Amino acid sequence: MLWMDYNYYMRSLQVISIAESFGYLNSPRKGREFWVHPFNKSREDNEQYPQKCFEYYRMSIQSFDELLENVRPHITKQITPFRNPVSAEERLTLTISSNFWFSFIFFKSGKNDKRKDLSASKSSAQLVQIREICSVLWTILQPKEMPDPNNPDKWLEIANQFYIKTNFPNCIGAIDGKHIRCINPKNEGTMFFNYKKYFSIVLMAVVDEDYCFTTIDDGAYGRESDSTIFKDCPFGKKLYSEELNLPAPQLVYPIPRIPHNPLL
Numbered sequence: 052m053l054w055m056d057y058n059y060y061m062r063s064l065q066v067i068s069i070a071e072s073f074g075y076l077n078s079p080r081k082g083r084e085f086w087v088h089p090f091n092k093s094r095e096d097n098e099q100y101p102q103k104c105f106e107y108y109r110m111s112i113q114s115f116d117e118l119l120e121n122v123r124p125h126i127t128k129q130i131t132p133f134r135n136p137v138s139a140e141e142r143l144t145l146t147i148s149s150n151f152w153f154s155f156i157f158f159k160s161g162k163n164d165k166r167k168d169l170s171a172s173k174s175s176a177q178l179v180q181i182r183e184i185c186s187v188l189w190t191i192l193q194p195k196e197m198p199d200p201n202n203p204d205k206w207l208e209i210a211n212q213f214y215i216k217t218n219f220p221n222c223i224g225a226i227d228g229k230h231i232r233c234i235n236p237k238n239e240g241t242m243f244f245n246y247k248k249y250f251s252i253v254l255m256a257v258v259d260e261d262y263c264f265t266t267i268d269d270g271a272y273g274r275e276s277d278s279t280i281f282k283d284c285p286f287g288k289k290l291y292s293e294e295l296n297l298p299a300p301q302l303v304y305p306i307p308r309i310p311h312n313p314l315l
């Protein structure tokens with residue numbers, strides 16, 4: 052009797068394991084709500100899907116709309132009798148959606164991205180268009196978001212805030228480099244191969260006390276060290292040649308003068 056119970060138990064385990072391997076014991080999958088998500092059909096009206104918008108743009112709807120209004124006059128194409136041009140919303144989407152931009156131009160993230168289902172073909176996203184929009188973004192946003200801090204008062208303001216928030220005196224910025232994974236260009240050998248064992252270019256950045264960019268430099272070889280990249284970037288060259296218009300040196304901890312007392 053015990054032997055029969057044991058055989059029954061083992062056969063039951065075999066049936067369960069086979070059913071589990073075929074997925075019969077998994078919870079039923081939820082059916083697709085859309086074959087093509089409405090967000091992908093028309094991005095001109097994306098306020099109804101805030102979560103989807105954040106997945107694609109990595110920013111809120113309000114931030115995207117604000118960015119769009121700043122660059123819309125510069126990226127909107129003329130409507131002709133032959134066809135309607137790609138809208139400003141779609142052109143900006145193609146540029147800032149990192150999955151399409153990285154895979155089509157130069158970079159490769161190495162991870163699956165939910166933004167891979169963007170309804171845009173390569174024929175509508177020519178390299179010259181993306182470069183044009185990137186140039187517009189830099190021209191419009193750089194004076195507002197990352198102005199040249201070539202002013203002693205601005206450096207003093209950054210240094211004072213650094214001292215208040217981090218207790219570092221006379222600090223005008225924090226520097227670091229970020230390796231951005233890329234596909235090794237042809238005939239480049241190991242110039243882009245970094246110490247982390249993958250191909251990359253380096254984004255060198257200087258930030259203020261609020262982690263906002265003061266200056267950036269990108270495109271350095273992945274094999275180069277941060278010190279070499281900083282020394283060769285425009286900001287580093289100005290720093291070493293004393294062309295940054297920094298404020299005059301000052302004591303970190305001023306020593307108060309104490310009157311001399313011979314009795315002490």
